[in-house]
Amino acid sequence: MSYFPFFVEIGQKRCLVVGGGTVAFRKIEKLLPFGVEITVVSPSFCAEIEQTEGICRIRKEFQAEDVEDMCFVIGATDCEAVNARIAAVCHAKHIPVNIVDDAEKCSFFFPALVKRGAFVAGFSTGGASPLAARFIREQMEDAIPTGFADVIDVMAEVRGRVKAAFADSGKREQVLRHIFRLALEKNGNVSQAEIEEIIRKEGEQ
Ligand SMILES: C[C@@]1(CC(=O)O)C2=NC(=C\c3[nH]c(c(CCC(=O)O)c3CC(=O)O)Cc3[nH]c(c(CC(=O)O)c3CCC(=O)O)/C=C3\N/C(=C\2)[C@@H](CCC(=O)O)[C@]3(C)CC(=O)O)/[C@H]1CCC(=O)O
Numbered sequence: 001m002s003y004f005p006f007f008v009e010i011g012q013k014r015c016l017v018v019g020g021g022t023v024a025f026r027k028i029e030k031l032l033p034f035g036v037e038i039t040v041v042s043p044s045f046c047a048e049i050e051q052t053e054g055i056c057r058i059r060k061e062f063q064a065e066d067v068e069d070m071c072f073v074i075g076a077t078d079c080e081a082v083n084a085r086i087a088a089v090c091h092a093k094h095i096p097v098n099i100v101d102d103a104e105k106c107s108f109f110f111p112a113l114v115k116r117g118a119f120v121a122g123f124s125t126g127g128a129s130p131l132a133a134r135f136i137r138e139q140m141e142d143a144i145p146t147g148f149a150d151v152i153d154v155m156a157e158v159r160g161r162v163k164a165a166f167a168d169s170g171k172r173e174q175v176l177r178h179i180f181r182l183a184l185e186k187n188g189n190v191s192q193a194e195i196e197e198i199i200r201k202e203g204e205q
């Protein structure tokens with residue numbers, strides 16, 4: 001079964017992670033760059049979670065009321081029964097839930113993730129083989145051009161200007177392609193003067 005990759009805004013949303021082990025940490029590490037507010041509930045925490053700044057740690061066993069006001073929940077304990085209970089509580093309340101020891105109880109999966117600034121790619125096998133998803137992610141890490149986060153920043157910055165300067169959509173695309181090629185060549189180190197020059201020359205053609 002394949003799953004659709006919605007790209008969802010989770011900044012400032014509340015997320016509950018149940019369990020304080022290494023798998024929980026791997027999920028937390030993935031989420032933090034996206035600005036989510038994380039609460040971890042567990043009787044014990046691994047050293048990495050203990051040392052992670054900007055998350056809320058609550059040292060106790062999971063209780064159903066912990067999911068109140070949570071936007072999504074991750075069940076990452078080593079106890080199948082506890083994970084099953086987390087899934088049941090969340091399904092009953094229509095809260096999206098990820099259960100790390102049981103793909104069938106998940107309403108969403110974590111992808112193998114590549115992030116370069118605003119550019120994000122996620123790879124999934126629909127739970128068939130996380131190992132295979134990781135393999136492809138590792139290949140893609142190497143395939144992404146150096147400075148790609150800066151390239152994306154350049155494009156974000158010029159997009160509005162190009163839209164305002166060129167009424168014709170075909171021409172706009174041509175100008176954006178031109179700037180993109182230059183930004184890629186220069187690993188994102190493009191000056192305002194170089195951009196102005198492209199816009200001016202394209203405007204004359
Ligand atoms: C992609 C990645 C993202 C991440 O974790 O953030 C991820 N698992 C990763 C690694 C990994 N996980 C496991 C191994 C051992 C080898 C193997 O089993 O293949 C390895 C390999 C390794 O460690 O490198 C074991 C495992 N995983 C799950 C189960 C339970 C089950 O299948 O029911 C078990 C058995 C546990 C046991 O035996 O006790 C379940 C899930 N793991 C998923 C995601 C979701 C489906 C993703 C998809 O395929 O679409 C899903 C369904 C739920 C979820 O966790 O979201 C991350 C790679 C990140 C990267 O390197 O980029």
Ligand SMILES: NC(=O)c1ccc[n+]([C@@H]2O[C@H](COP(=O)([O-])OP(=O)(O)OC[C@H]3O[C@@H](n4cnc5c(N)ncnc54)[C@H](O)[C@@H]3O)[C@@H](O)[C@H]2O)c1
Nearest residue numbers: 019020021022023024042043044061062077078082100101
């Ligand atoms: N999805 C994945 O990618 C993936 C990968 C490998 C393993 N796993 C599975 O993930 C699970 C967790 O693995 P781990 O290595 O992090 O285990 P771990 O033993 O390091 O951590 C488990 C944590 O759960 C906590 N816990 C136990 N009972 C609890 C309760 N009632 N309430 C709150 N917290 C509780 C423990 O205190 C501990 O902090 C295992 O079941 C493993 O099979 C999933």
